[in-house]
Amino acid sequence: AAGVIQSPRHLIKEKRETATLKCYPIPRHDTVYWYQQGPGQDPQFLISFYEKMQSDKGSIPDRFSAQQFSDYHSELNMSSLELGDSALYFCASSPGLAGTYEQYFGPGTRLTVT
Amino acid sequence: GENVEQHPSTLSVQEGDSAVIKCTYSDSASNYFPWYKQELGKGPQLIIDIRSNVGEKKDQRIAVTLNKTAKHFSLHITETQPEDSAVYFCAASRAGGTSYGKLTFGQGTILTVHP
Numbered sequence: 001a002a003g004v005i006q007s008p009r010h011l012i013k014e015k016r017e018t019a020t021l022k023c024y025p026i027p028r029h030d031t032v033y034w035y036q037q038g039p040g041q042d043p044q045f046l047i048s049f050y051e052k053m054q055s056d057k058g059s060i061p062d063r064f065s066a067q068q069f070s071d072y073h074s075e076l077n078m079s080s081l082e083l084g085d086s087a088l089y090f091c092a093s094s095p096g097l098a099g100t101y102e103q104y105f106g107p108g109t110r111l112t113v114t
Numbered sequence: 115g116e117n118v119e120q121h122p123s124t125l126s127v128q129e130g131d132s133a134v135i136k137c138t139y140s141d142s143a144s145n146y147f148p149w150y151k152q153e154l155g156k157g158p159q160l161i162i163d164i165r166s167n168v169g170e171k172k173d174q175r176i177a178v179t180l181n182k183t184a185k186h187f188s189l190h191i192t193e194t195q196p197e198d199s200a201v202y203f204c205a206a207s208r209a210g211g212t213s214y215g216k217l218t219f220g221q222g223t224i225l226t227v228h229p
Contacts, residue, residue: 004157033216042203042219043158056216090157094215101146101165101209103217105157 002026004093004106012112013081021076021109025093031055032074033103034066037088049074081113116141118206120220127194128228135223137204138186144206146215147180147187152201152222162189194227201225 005024013019025032031050035043045058049068060066063081068074078085088110092103117140127133139147145166150158164171164178164187171178175194180187191198202223209215 031215035217042222043217045216045218048216058216092217101207101215102148102160102163103215104160105150107157 004091004104006089006091006106006109008109009107010110010112012114014114015081015083017081017113019078019081019111021078021089021091021111023074023076023091023093023106025072025074025091026104029093029095029104030072031094032068032072033092033094034060034074034076035090035092035105037090037108039087043090046076078111083113086111086113116144116206116208116218118204118218118220120204120223122223123221124224124226126226126228129194129196131194131227133189133191133194133198133225133227135189135202135204135225136186137188137206137220138184139206139218140185141206141208142185143208146207146209147178148205148207148217149176149178149189150203150205150219152203158203191225194225196227196229199225199227 007022033048034046037043046060048056052068066076088108090108092105094103120137148163151161152158175192177190204220205217207215207217
């Protein structure tokens with residue numbers, strides 16, 4: 001079965017640089033969630049989109065922005081990177097509000113800021 | 115906002131034993147409680163979930179129970195195998211209606227199954 005695709009899988013950036021993470025949801029899933037997971041931590045919700053509109057926002061820094069495109073893929077843009085942004089970034093997709101709540105996670109993007 | 119507490123943080127069992135992981139949540143409006151298994155370097159994998167209108171759900175060796183009154187839910191794994199070794203996360207969300215189901219996770223349990 002098709003899964004969530006994330007790219008790139010690994011990314012190394014320097015402080016103050018910009019990074020763009022991409023997420024391709026499972027086909028026919030219209031809801032996308034972004035989570036950040038620090039070393040030894042649980043995933044923390046950043047932001048979500050339903051039908052290309054932002055649906056919820058968590059502890060996402062103002063330096064980060066995201067959007068969902070017409071083909072339902074999503075991109076997380078991170079600017080002025082800080083050392084503390086080093087983490088695993090997961091995208092999850094869900095069939096949306098049609099009575100199904102399951103979220104399926106991608107393999108993640110490991111971001112290292114040096 | 116929602117707060118999820120998970121215990122224990124580490125759990126070591128012998129192959130064939132049972133393992134139980136417990137979580138409590140704070141938001142009485144939460145209505146969906148999934149469990150995820152995360153292996154090293156991989157994304158969380160949904161293994162079982164339960165909704166607030168159900169008290170128990172079972173899928174082969176895995177079961178989840180929910181006590182809405184006490185606001186706690188548990189994962190039970192029977193006949194554990196070495197390949198069950200991983201980090202397990204519980205989560206809670208308020209899904210449906212105008213809520214879009216963001217997950218609040220527990221702190222995770224490192225399960226080690228010894229052969």
